[in-house]
Amino acid sequence: MNAEPTTALHLHPENWLPILELSVQEVFEIMLGCRLQPANVEEHSKTGEFTAMVGLAGALCGILTVCCGSEAAKLIATRMLGPEIASSEGQVWDALGEICNMIAGNFKNKLAGMDGRCMLSVPTVVTGGEYSFHSLADGDAMSTVLLFEGQPVIIRLELHS
């Protein structure tokens, strides 16, 4: 009985982008009280200065990243904590990592047949824009760009086959 949902899971990753976008929208709406706007992927393909990443292991294996510029990252922390609390760089990293974690969790919870068979790593946040990202995931990949207060936020999911 358990094999069926797993099979279904691997057959339909091409249909997952709307689920990923919904997961992102829900996290921003609930935790930051704002709705993200669609953006042109080609116009905003450059990696931002802040990259949060959460690994997925088990039935779904790969990495989810959330990239944005420093202005967007600081605004995310401010919206989550309030301007009087979100003062340090560490809190900005922490806030962005938690956003990434919640998006990954929300996404996998929406996939049928995932029940308890996909684990998330604790988040990692990289700062600085002068790097190239090389995920060793060799399967499907999807990405979307959404505008948060006019600032691009790039969400990528790369999967192992």
Next chain:
Amino acid sequence: MAVAARRANRGVAEGMSKIRALIVDDSSVMRKIVERSLRQAGIDLEKVMEASNGAEALGALRDNPVDLVLCDINMPVMDGLEFVRQAASVENAKGVPIVMITTEGSESHVVQALSSGARGYIRKPFTPDQVKEHVLPVLEKKS
């Protein structure tokens, strides 16, 4: 559920005693958000203690009287499920409600947490209303 929530809200309005809460999450941002959500839920917090993993939380439980624990699952050192299991043998923690707040939203995690002794389960992302809905009834039961 609506009736229980209304009853629980009345409990707060009518002067539920002040609560000593322990918030366990490896993210300090999330600990602050949980604390703010508890206050927005109308819970009168006498003291808020924080721990960044299950092992720290066990230490806090042994050393301090606590009325309510809110706990993440995915944490380094000791995760939330192991914490719930070990908390059952801490003398100070007997009868203290533990509510999980986590991104792990699968049915199997919920079952594991509840069968280990957690009294409630809130999935991240969460609204203050959801915190209220899950926390007030367990506090009411405790009192």
